[in-house]
Amino acid sequence: MLFFLVMLFLLIGVSSADAQCAMCKMAAENGAQADGKPYLALNQGILYLAAVPYLSFSVIAFLFWRGYRRRREQEAELEA
Numbered sequence: 001m002l003f004f005l006v007m008l009f010l011l012i013g014v015s016s017a018d019a020q021c022a023m024c025k026m027a028a029e030n031g032a033q034a035d036g037k038p039y040l041a042l043n044q045g046i047l048y049l050a051a052v053p054y055l056s057f058s059v060i061a062f063l064f065w066r067g068y069r070r071r072r073e074q075e076a077e078l079e080a
Contacts, residue, residue, distance in 0.1 A: 027042060 027039075
């Protein structure tokens with residue numbers, strides 16, 4: 001049940017995220033035509049937005065791994 005709720009939440013967010021692509025494209029084109037460098041800020045913003053999910057997943061994976069390792073060590077101590 002939880003899996004389906006998470007998937008539904010993710011699918012709802014896709015349509016609203018897809019709508020923003022045209023705005024980003026226009027901002028990048030206008031910045032390049034104005035001979036300014038706002039497109040560099042746009043690229044950095046995209047990198048920051050992309051880094052957050054990877055960082056979040058990495059932290060969660062590390063916490064699971066550490067918990068698994070500690071559990072195995074405790075089980076080994078109990079058996080010894």
